[in-house]
Amino acid sequence: MRKIKIIAIALLLANSFWGCEKDDICTEGTPTTPNVVIEFYDALNPTNLKAVTNLKILVPGYADITPSGVSKIEIPLKTNDVVTSFEFIQNGNDADTANNNTDVVTFNYTKEDIFISRACGFKTVFQLNENNPVLTDGDAGFWITDIEVTQPNIQNENETHIKIYF
Amino acid sequence: MVSLATLAQEKANDTVTKARTERYGVRLGLDLHRLTKSFYDDNYKGFEIVGDYRLTKKIYIAGELGNEKKTVEDDQLNFTTKGSYFKVGFDYNTYQNWLDMENMIYAGMRYGVSSFSQELNSYTIYNTNPYFGQTTITSGTKFDGLNASWIEVVGGMKAELFNNLYLGFSVRINYLVSDKKPDNFDNLYIPGFNRTYDGKFGAGFNYTLSYFIPFYKSQK
Numbered sequence: 001m002r003k004i005k006i007i008a009i010a011l012l013l014a015n016s017f018w019g020c021e022k023d024d025i026c027t028e029g030t031p032t033t034p035n036v037v038i039e040f041y042d043a044l045n046p047t048n049l050k051a052v053t054n055l056k057i058l059v060p061g062y063a064d065i066t067p068s069g070v071s072k073i074e075i076p077l078k079t080n081d082v083v084t085s086f087e088f089i090q091n092g093n094d095a096d097t098a099n100n101n102t103d104v105v106t107f108n109y110t111k112e113d114i115f116i117s118r119a120c121g122f123k124t125v126f127q128l129n130e131n132n133p134v135l136t137d138g139d140a141g142f143w144i145t146d147i148e149v150t151q152p153n154i155q156n157e158n159e160t161h162i163k164i165y166f
Numbered sequence: 167m168v169s170l171a172t173l174a175q176e177k178a179n180d181t182v183t184k185a186r187t188e189r190y191g192v193r194l195g196l197d198l199h200r201l202t203k204s205f206y207d208d209n210y211k212g213f214e215i216v217g218d219y220r221l222t223k224k225i226y227i228a229g230e231l232g233n234e235k236k237t238v239e240d241d242q243l244n245f246t247t248k249g250s251y252f253k254v255g256f257d258y259n260t261y262q263n264w265l266d267m268e269n270m271i272y273a274g275m276r277y278g279v280s281s282f283s284q285e286l287n288s289y290t291i292y293n294t295n296p297y298f299g300q301t302t303i304t305s306g307t308k309f310d311g312l313n314a315s316w317i318e319v320v321g322g323m324k325a326e327l328f329n330n331l332y333l334g335f336s337v338r339i340n341y342l343v344s345d346k347k348p349d350n351f352d353n354l355y356i357p358g359f360n361r362t363y364d365g366k367f368g369a370g371f372n373y374t375l376s377y378f379i380p381f382y383k384s385q386k
Contacts, residue, residue, distance in 0.1 A: 026292060032294055033293040059298075062297060062298065063297070076296075076297045076298060078298045079301040080298070113289070115350045115352060117364075118242075118352070119240075119242070121240075121243050122289050122303075124291050124293075
């Protein structure tokens with residue numbers, strides 16, 4: 001009897017540690033909310049990737065995005081809205097403001113929240129509306145000559161969704 | 167040593183002098199863990215009734231009946247699961263009792279079924295690029311008519327505290343056999359099964375206080 005009591009108490013104590021269990025971690029590499037993958041091409045030579053000089057991407061009210069010397073960028077869409085507008089500013093990331101050329105790229109889309117797992121929760125995926133993104137001019141003229149949508153269904157970052165020619 | 171010897175002596179005498187009997191009957195009780203947790207944990211309400219019936223010298227038909235309501239507050243998710251469950255199976259007593267003791271150290275199995283519903287209270291979109299900040303959505307989506315079934319391997323003990331009153335403890339390893347998953351969500355908690363993991367396994371335990379109602383006696 002005494003033995004049983006001792007074992008019972010030991011188990012009781014051991015058991016009190018069970019309450020703490022480590023939280024699962026959303027493992028890196030799990031496809032979660034995707035960015036829009038954009039590649040820049042030479043308008044004169046449409047198969048050639050071309051880096052934009054001193055590109056600055058601006059969303060009023062948020063931090064500047066300044067990818068330097070790259071021809072491929074990834075930008076996020078708003079997960080709490082169905083429209084996201086970006087100002088793509090050529091030469092925007094240098095000291096000279098006179099040479100800035102702003103084009104506005106607006107994405108209109110529908111979004112869907114998809115369950116991943118306990119640790120990751122939900123992700124948002126996007127479907128661009130037809131004829132989107134919309135290109136409008138922010139100042140004197142366009143520097144972007146054409147936008148091609150290669151994948152309007154933005155589910156992951158494995159492929160290029162948008163090609164911009166300039 | 168002396169006391170052991172006297173005990174052994176007693177035992178020997180006992181078998182010779184008295185014809186000992188084994189009692190058979192029903193034992194009914196409550197899970198103390200679920201009961202107390204309902205008081206101290208704001209996110210939990212539940213109870214479990216346990217029972218067993220002594221079928222043969224060593225085999226008991228055993229079962230549990232319960233109801234739980236649990237809210238889980240994870241980093242990304244906040245949801246509430248509620249429902250009822252029923253488990254039935256057997257316990258096999260491996261403990262060799264001395265004299266007329268009726269303690270148990272047992273192994274057993276259960277088959278469990280649960281019927282439950284879930285409500286997704288809120289969730290935060292997992293976004294590795296939180297440029298626009300994190301979006302938390304107050305959802306309130308209800309998922310009704312969910313169910314699950316599983317097998318448990320049980321190990322435990324029961325000790326008689328006073329006359330016919332038993333304190334018990336058991337641990338369980340669960341294996342999920344089937345579950346009806348909600349659309350665009352998952353059964354992250356199942357009443358009776360507890361938390362689910364990536365695989366099919368789960369775990370549980372209970373502390374029980376139960377009362378034995380003897381039906382008849384038989385010769386040992």
